[in-house]
Amino acid sequence: MKNAIEVKNLTKIYDGFKLNNISFEIPEGSVVGFIGENGAGKSTTIKALLGLIPVEEGKVNVLGHLIGEEDDASWREQLGVVFDECSFPSELKVKDIARFMKHIYRTWDEKQFENYMQKFELPKGKKVKELSKGMKMKLSIAAALSHDSRLLVLDEATGGLDPVIRNEILDIFREYVEDEGHTVFLSSHITSDIEKIADYIMLLHKGELLFMESKDKLIYDYGLVKCTKEQADKIPSDIVVGREDGAYETTVLISDQGLFRTSGIMEEAMDGEAKPVIDRACIEDILLYIVKAQKEAI
Amino acid sequence: MKGLLLKDLYALSGYRKQYAMVLGFMALWSVFMKSFSFLAVYAILLGGMLVVTLMTMDENTHFNRYALTMPISLKTMVKEKYAAFIICMVSGAALAFLVELLVMETPWSEGKVEWVMLAVMVTFFTVAYSIYFPIVYKFGVEKARYTYIVIMILMGAIVFGAVRLTGDEPIIIFAGLSAVLEALCLIGMLFVLDAAAIIVSYHVTLKVAKNKEW
Numbered sequence: 001m002k003n004a005i006e007v008k009n010l011t012k013i014y015d016g017f018k019l020n021n022i023s024f025e026i027p028e029g030s031v032v033g034f035i036g037e038n039g040a041g042k043s044t045t046i047k048a049l050l051g052l053i054p055v056e057e058g059k060v061n062v063l064g065h066l067i068g069e070e071d072d073a074s075w076r077e078q079l080g081v082v083f084d085e086c087s088f089p090s091e092l093k094v095k096d097i098a099r100f101m102k103h104i105y106r107t108w109d110e111k112q113f114e115n116y117m118q119k120f121e122l123p124k125g126k127k128v129k130e131l132s133k134g135m136k137m138k139l140s141i142a143a144a145l146s147h148d149s150r151l152l153v154l155d156e157a158t159g160g161l162d163p164v165i166r167n168e169i170l171d172i173f174r175e176y177v178e179d180e181g182h183t184v185f186l187s188s189h190i191t192s193d194i195e196k197i198a199d200y201i202m203l204l205h206k207g208e209l210l211f212m213e214s215k216d217k218l219i220y221d222y223g224l225v226k227c228t229k230e231q232a233d234k235i236p237s238d239i240v241v242g243r244e245d246g247a248y249e250t251t252v253l254i255s256d257q258g259l260f261r262t263s264g265i266m267e268e269a270m271d272g273e274a275k276p277v278i279d280r281a282c283i284e285d286i287l288l289y290i291v292k293a294q295k296e297a298i
Numbered sequence: 299m300k301g302l303l304l305k306d307l308y309a310l311s312g313y314r315k316q317y318a319m320v321l322g323f324m325a326l327w328s329v330f331m332k333s334f335s336f337l338a339v340y341a342i343l344l345g346g347m348l349v350v351t352l353m354t355m356d357e358n359t360h361f362n363r364y365a366l367t368m369p370i371s372l373k374t375m376v377k378e379k380y381a382a383f384i385i386c387m388v389s390g391a392a393l394a395f396l397v398e399l400l401v402m403e404t405p406w407s408e409g410k411v412e413w414v415m416l417a418v419m420v421t422f423f424t425v426a427y428s429i430y431f432p433i434v435y436k437f438g439v440e441k442a443r444y445t446y447i448v449i450m451i452l453m454g455a456i457v458f459g460a461v462r463l464t465g466d467e468p469i470i471i472f473a474g475l476s477a478v479l480e481a482l483c484l485i486g487m488l489f490v491l492d493a494a495a496i497i498v499s500y501h502v503t504l505k506v507a508k509n510k511e512w
Contacts, residue, residue, distance in 0.1 A: 087364030
């Protein structure tokens with residue numbers, strides 16, 4: 001399988017922050033959700049991927065092009081990027097965007113852009129500054145998808161949008177990845193969006209890449225065990241990701257439901273004692289427990 | 299390059315009414331002042347200001363960061379702004395020349411176009427903006443605004459100082475030439491100075507842009 005993005009030992013240092021030697025590979029044809037709390041380094045990673053910032057160390061390869069060493073920018077015909085805010089000058093009218101973009105992208109598809117304009121009900125005669133936040137985002141997405149883009153990079157592109165618009169946008173991404181050569185790299189705080197669409201989840205915490213895992217594996221393997229403190233103490237420590245002790249109940253995030261079920265803890269519950277219950281852990285639970293455990297470990 | 303220039307053109311067209319109004323006001327002011335030199339100078343100044351407006355718009359929306367994700371090299375992106383600057387300055391100078399031509403037959407005119415004066419003003423603003431642009435790329439339009447004022451004051455002080463130093467004595471640079479030839483040589487010299495300022499400024503800006511975090 002080819003990789004759309006390859007990152008090796010990427011390091012970027014700012015005053016008070018270090019993106020610490022991260023490495024990962026994004027397989028072509030996949031949707032990768034990039035999560036982490038504010039200041040974790042998601043935007044820094046994305047900027048490094050796009051060659052927008054110089055880095056201290058590491059190699060970044062995007063669609064077969066080594067970032068930072070290329071003289072020819074033409075490969076970026078295959079790259080579609082949407083940032084957390086609309087990047088078109090606010091004085092431009094919607095119709096002006098197609099007029100100049102067709103001179104920037106050789107592969108600009110005017111008909112495709114027109115279709116998105118209709119689908120998103122974007123008023124052509126309005127200026128960018130007159131559009132709502134949702135409309136601006138749709139405009140940015142329409143522009144990113146109206147040329148021959150094989151890789152779509154989205155940095156918090158759905159943040160601040162209402163659930164209806166977010167859902168519409170996720171549908172567009174689903175349609176986009178129906179083509180096996182298309183890849184989506186999506187950073188978001190809204191883990192429910194990522195859960196809906198991603199094949200893989202990457203978790204970044206304070207500049208460290210904690211994991212990159214298949215979403216299905218995370219959802220099927222991870223679980224929230226609700227039990228007593230005594231039962232929680234018996235759970236093998238190697239599968240305990242995080243734990244929260246309440247007054248009446250302890251909740252433990254475990255990384256291997258199978259191992260937990262065969263550990264005998266379920267059967268050990270004494271007479272009158274409630275048996276541990278395993279709930280599905282959503283991506284948000286996993287993120288919160290991991291980050292909490294990391295904070296406690298420091 | 300063409301796409302970026304078109305983007306700037308469309309973005310500026312949103313301000314055409316405001317600029318037309320300002321120019322109209324300046325024209326009226328010139329009638330009252332019985333001197334159109336001010337309007338001519340303002341037309342040239344406006345050329346540079348248009349590019350600063352474009353840079354402000356780009357900065358506010360982080361357009362440059364976005365442009366660098368497009369099939370546009372950093373060099374092209376920087377070059378385009380200088381191309382826009384040249385177009386704006388030439389348009390401003392053409393407008394100033396037109397103003398001078400139009401008022402030539404009025405009682406306030408000396409009956410001739412002040413070619414050298416126009417060329418000096420074009421050079422004044424070209425050099426000032428050439429110093430200003432790398433600072434804008436380094437620190438952003440907002441922070442660079444103060445340096446703009448400083449540059450203008452310093453440049454003005456240099457010109458004023460030079461005029462005071464020479465007093466009423468005419469400055470003879472090309473001795474032995476006729477007035478027309480001397481004017482042409484002076485304009486040519488100023489043109490070379492404009493070109494040099496723009497070229498040096500472009501290379502400095504490019505260096506700044508290469509190390510910038512977008």
